Amino acid sequence: MPGNVTNAGTLQVSSGAITLTGDWSNSGTFTQGTSTVTLNGTSQSISGTTTFYGLSKTVTTAATLTFEATKTQTVSNSLTLNGASLNLLSIVSSIADTQAALTLQGGGSQSLSYLDVKDNNASGGDTLAAGVTSTNSGNNDNWTFKIISVTLLNAGGTEDYTTWAIGTDRAVDTVYLMTTANCVLVKNDGNVAEDFSIEGTGSSWTLATTNAENQCVLMGLFNGDTAPVEGAFSATYDIIDGSTRWATTSAGNGIYEGANDGDNVAVNAGEKLYIYLETPLTVTSGLQETITVTIGAREHE
Numbered sequence: 001m002p003g004n005v006t007n008a009g010t011l012q013v014s015s016g017a018i019t020l021t022g023d024w025s026n027s028g029t030f031t032q033g034t035s036t037v038t039l040n041g042t043s044q045s046i047s048g049t050t051t052f053y054g055l056s057k058t059v060t061t062a063a064t065l066t067f068e069a070t071k072t073q074t075v076s077n078s079l080t081l082n083g084a085s086l087n088l089l090s091i092v093s094s095i096a097d098t099q100a101a102l103t104l105q106g107g108g109s110q111s112l113s114y115l116d117v118k119d120n121n122a123s124g125g126d127t128l129a130a131g132v133t134s135t136n137s138g139n140n141d142n143w144t145f146k147i148i149s150v151t152l153l154n155a156g157g158t159e160d161y162t163t164w165a166i167g168t169d170r171a172v173d174t175v176y177l178m179t180t181a182n183c184v185l186v187k188n189d190g191n192v193a194e195d196f197s198i199e200g201t202g203s204s205w206t207l208a209t210t211n212a213e214n215q216c217v218l219m220g221l222f223n224g225d226t227a228p229v230e231g232a233f234s235a236t237y238d239i240i241d242g243s244t245r246w247a248t249t250s251a252g253n254g255i256y257e258g259a260n261d262g263d264n265v266a267v268n269a270g271e272k273l274y275i276y277l278e279t280p281l282t283v284t285s286g287l288q289e290t291i292t293v294t295i296g297a298r299e300h301e
Contacts, residue, residue: 026050036078039065045094046073056080057089064090067100072124074103079128083114088135093119097139104128117143132191146192150297153185157270161185164275173211173281178274180227186262186295187270196222196247196262196271197296200240205280205289207241217278218291222247222271223258232258233276240275244296264300 021041026048036054039046044057047068055075057065065081067073079102083089093100096119103124104110112130118137122128128143130136136145152161161184166176178184188194198220200207206215219238221228237255239245247262248254256262260271275293 020044023047024050032076034077047071047094049073051076054078054080058082059089060084060087062087062090064092066092066094067102067120069093069095069098069100069119072101072103074105074125075108076105078109078111079104080111081115082111083116085114085133088114088116090116091118091120095119099139099141102128146299147190148192148194148297148299149189150194150196150295151187151189152295153187153270155181155183155185155272157185157187166277170279172279172283174279175230176277176279177227177230178276180225180272183227184273184275184295185270186222186265186273188265188267188297190297190299191267193267193300194265194297195300196256196265197244197298198240198247198256198262198273198293199242199244199296200291200293201242202292203290204285204287205283205291207239207291209235209239211278211280213282214280214284216280216291217276218293219276220256220293221258221274221276222256222260222262223274224260224272226259228258228274230276238276240293246298 017036017038019038019040023045030050032053034053036056037052039057043064045066049071051074054077099119099121101121104126106126113133115130115134116137117140119139122142129147130143130145134145154161164182186196200218207218208215211217218240219233220240221233221238237253245255247256249257249261249263254261262271265271
């Protein structure tokens, strides 16, 4: 549709799409149905207050999408805002240093990349994840330009990791070690370098630095493609318990540091984690024990 859309009365769309090369202005009633409004001009603006089912603008040359300051635009289903490498789509307010609001309702999908965002408040809905291809030009709320994420995979990196099943009728006061076949590949699925953390909890056993009645020792090492031997684990550096401990590097004496480490892990890279379990000296309950190990991540600084 060439030109602008200016609605001061009632505009109702049941489904389909509205494609617009000009500006969008709404001071009346817009019933969006399941329609998507696609802005396919160069620099365009949205003014008034509108709830869109879908809102989309994708450019291959640098352009600007201006939102009216102090007004709120809401997207209930899908938000697509994409520029291109070296040709960013700028998201700005009509008044510099005064925020416009853009709300993606909970559960809505988003595709955001190669943006330059300034003066935008998204705090009314889901966090808008623009990613590292985008630029934060300031005065933005509930936008993120970095993604912190890990996945836990099997040793071959082909399936989600589930459980280290040690088995039944295992001995007390005995050490069990993960092997290269059942270790955990912790992969950085974010878009920045990450540090990993480890913490653990038992269903009835206590996790500690020494074993005792109903008390076990759990430790971890990042050790690459070679399974560490029992003596490689240190209760000083490698213990896993209810505290969150971040992996570090220190000439072989870092936290959870073996042949490899969980510190400053590159994007799309992964480290293999091996677990050490020393069972309690004695056990008073015949219940099955489940130990849960939680892996965390943060941006490396």
